[in-house]
Amino acid sequence: MERITTSAADGGDARTAGRLRAFLERESTAGVVCALPFIIGFTMFLLIPMVLSLYYSFTDYSIVSGPVWVGARNYVTLLTGDPLFWQSLGVTVMFALVSVPLRLAFALAVAMLLARPTPLTGFFRVAFYMPSILGGSVAVAVLWRRMFAQDGVINAVLGMFGIESHFSWLGSPATAIWTLIALSVWQFGSAMIVFLAAIKQIPGDLYEAASMDGAGAWRQFRTITLPLLTPTIFFNLVMQAISGFLAFTQCYIITQGKPLNSTLFTMVYMYDTAFTYYQAGYASAMAWVMLLVIGVMTGILFVTKRFWVYDPDR
């Protein structure tokens, strides 16, 4: 008896296992199984925090004690009673608005200069690309801070050219933000590499036809290269504008928002609000306003797309 039941159970197990196997090996199952890491990761590390932050943004939550529902109070305070938030938003917008177009303009200009190969092009490419590989590191941020210090290399080099300077670049509200912009623009290399690759994909016959019609180099750039690059420019503009809004490390290490909050990025203000002043609810509301601002900005960019971005399907 006992033996029979066991063997029957074994048979049942084997059949179930076989069916499970067949199920797992179906394409529709395999697809879900292989996509599972992303499904779990997206839920656990993005979706849940997002939902949580939406809830927290309507609470008074001081990390130490639990969240207490306060309705829209955080948003009202944020939008009407917190000049520092508006200042930080202004600084962030200004930073993104200046550094991203400058970065892309440099990237495009240098890519054009490097498009025709010369014996030294390899070296030039390394020199222009390297800063964007190293620029995001804390080491470079620390270096930048020392370079623009009163006894730093910038003033020393100015001194070599006869401009005696003890100017404090980081200490003056008018110039501090520009040291951060300079650091960002300095890293135009990766966009340049992207533009170079895109330029090389433009068919040569277009230039041939244009030059037969008597178009000079500038005209060829204006009428062929630039229009065909607009999809690439647009894509990089959107991505870099978003990351410009999220700048944190450079500001946190180089200026800490000083002087007089003239370099206080919204991300740094949000970090301080949550982890220095323990106002997690208020910081969450800030995050949602930030998301909204970034969303609106991206939306505006997409609306302008049809006016200046070349679309081969149209």
Place this chain on the structure above:
Amino acid sequence: MSMTRSHRRKAAAPKELLAPVRRPSSRLARLAYYILMVASSLLMLYPIIWMVFSSFKPTDQVFSTAGQLIPRQWTLANYTNGMKGFSGVPFWRFLVNSLIISALATVGTVLSSAIVAYALSRLRFRGRKLLFVLVLGTMMLPAQVLLVPQYLWYERLGWTNSYLPLIVPYWFAIQGFFVYLFMSFMNDIPRSFDEAAKLDGCSYYGIFFRVILPLVKPAVVTATIFSFMWRWDDFLSALMYVSDTEWYPASLALKLFTDPGTTSDYGAMIAMCCVSLVPSILIFAVFQKQLVQGSTSSGIKG
């Protein structure tokens, strides 16, 4: 590319038509071009070059002779002093911490992104389109905005004061960039490969491990170096989740050098900055081609 372009042009057009295209630039213009490019290249690299040379200056001369590039006297003292680290923790310990975090997070990123990309690019299943949109969404979604709720969530999971938030999420393909990178490589592999393996009795999982993964080795290399460099440079999450000095990664330890009162040994600070950049510079030197490939394959798409 432009080589082939000019070849094509030569083949297609009769010689006299080439004249306006191949206008020989004057020697003066070429000289001006080289001067401009060499000067701006050096200007671009100057901060890095300055940092490397300064690290060999005696620490009291780093700023008093900031305008001079070459040290008057060479010394390794900054390196030996810097390596002593902080509060009894030697600097190499921070480097090892960085290495552990970056390596574990990178292995997870590469494996999970590759298999998710396989599902999205090869397999038909319900919800695939939605997942693809979500993957693209994570590339656009400013995830750092979520740093506060993420912190509270990890705290609830009991993950704060550990490396878990710095490693575990990366095992779940949360960076759309890498999924997208793998997908663009996989889309180039002919379907007939999968079908042949299927006929040979390979399961869909077998196809991934035996057929697809070996064929996207270039993407594996590219994803590995990008992920490693980004994790190595990561500062914000270390700042939030690592609180014991001995567990600091190098990026966070460098920040200590700038804190007032910690140290005023600028020579050691600069020397350790140089040390912490070595992995990125090595990767750049060895894998420049893959870096370029990675930047372009995800940056050109309009």
